[in-house]
Structures are given as structure tokens and as C-alpha cells.
Amino acid sequence: MKTILTLCLTVVITTLSIAQEKEQATTTVTVHIENVLSDKGTIHTGLYTEDTFMKAAPNYSSKDTIKDGKVTLIFKNVPAGTYAISSYHDENDNNQMDFETTGMPKEDYWVSNNPADFGPPQWETAKFTVGKEPVILTLKQ
Structure with a gap:
């Protein structure tokens, strides 16, 4: 009987530990964007x-206002993994990045690293x- 009780307690404790680890397996990614013109x-x-990078919609997205040429945004509950950030200044608020006929961007953009x-x-x-x-990134041009 002691063996069964010990086994049950071990299973419960292990299950709770795994659940707690899964809850803690996320963090925040803070992004500072500087020198917005x-x-x-x-x-x-x-x-x-x-x-999804440069192929599909982002896994997480943010749309933020600019104050004094700077923006700070936070992505919450980001699971561990490998990511990249792409950001652009939608100066005319048409919800898309605008390009010249040559394919060059008309609006400023930033990429992680x-x-x-x-x-x-x-x-x-x-x-x-x-x-x-937590991850803190500063994007610059």
C-alpha cells in the first residue's frame, strides 16, 4: 500500500512540476525602435x-504610435524558440508598406539585429x- 501511495504522489508531483514548467516557458520580448523620422x-x-518570416502573417503583431521619434512595444507570453522581428513605419496609415516602382521601400523599416x-x-x-x-531589443536604422 505504501508503494502505491508513493507512486501516486510521485506522479502527482511530477505532473504539477511539468505543468508549472509549461506555464513558465514563456517570456516577454521588448522592442525599442529609435530614430523614427x-x-x-x-x-x-x-x-x-x-x-513565417517574410512569407506569412506574423506569429505576434503590434501597431503602435510614435512619440518623439521612438516606440517601445512588448510581446507577452512568447514561448521559447527562435524568432525574428520586422517593423515598418506606416507614415500614411494605409496599413501596408509602400514601395517605389523599382521595388525599394518608400517607408522606413527595421529588422532585429x-x-x-x-x-x-x-x-x-x-x-x-x-x-x-525576458528579451530586450533595440532596432535602429
Whole structure:
């Protein structure tokens, strides 16, 4: 009988520990965007996985106002993993990034890690890891 009771207690404690770990397996990703040239419009930011980066809607998104050329936003409850951020200044508030006929962006944009890529943003230079600790990123042009 003691063995069965001990086994049951072990199962319950293990189950509670796993459930608690799963609850704690998320964190926040704070993004600071600096040097926005105008407070007009909004900043659209997406947090992407490799499967969605530059291909689909972001896993998490935010639309924020600009104050004194700066924006700070927080993505909450982000599970551990590898992500990238892409953000753009929707100065005319048409909810899309505008491009020249040549394909060059008309509106400013930022990518995590501030890479100096030529052409569209690349996953390999934009990716970063989210673990248990909060992540703080500063995006600059």
C-alpha cells in the first residue's frame, strides 16, 4: 500500500512540476525602435518564426504610435524558440508598406539585429533566441 501511495504522489508531483514548467516557458520580448523620422502614422511590428518570416502573417503583431521619434512595444507570453522581428513605419496609415516602382521601400523599416543586408531582410541575419529570460531589443536604422 505504501508503494502505491508513493507512486501516486510521485506522479502527482511530477505532473504539477511539468505543468508549472509549461506555464513558465514563456517570456516577454521588448522592442525599442529609435530614430523614427516622423511621429506621423504608426509603427507596425511583427514577431516571426522561420516558417513565417517574410512569407506569412506574423506569429505576434503590434501597431503602435510614435512619440518623439521612438516606440517601445512588448510581446507577452512568447514561448521559447527562435524568432525574428520586422517593423515598418506606416507614415500614411494605409496599413501596408509602400514601395517605389523599382521595388525599394518608400517607408522606413527595421529588422532585429540591425543587419546591413542588401535586398530583403534575411532570416539568418535577423534571427534571435528566446529562452526563459525576458528579451530586450533595440532596432535602429
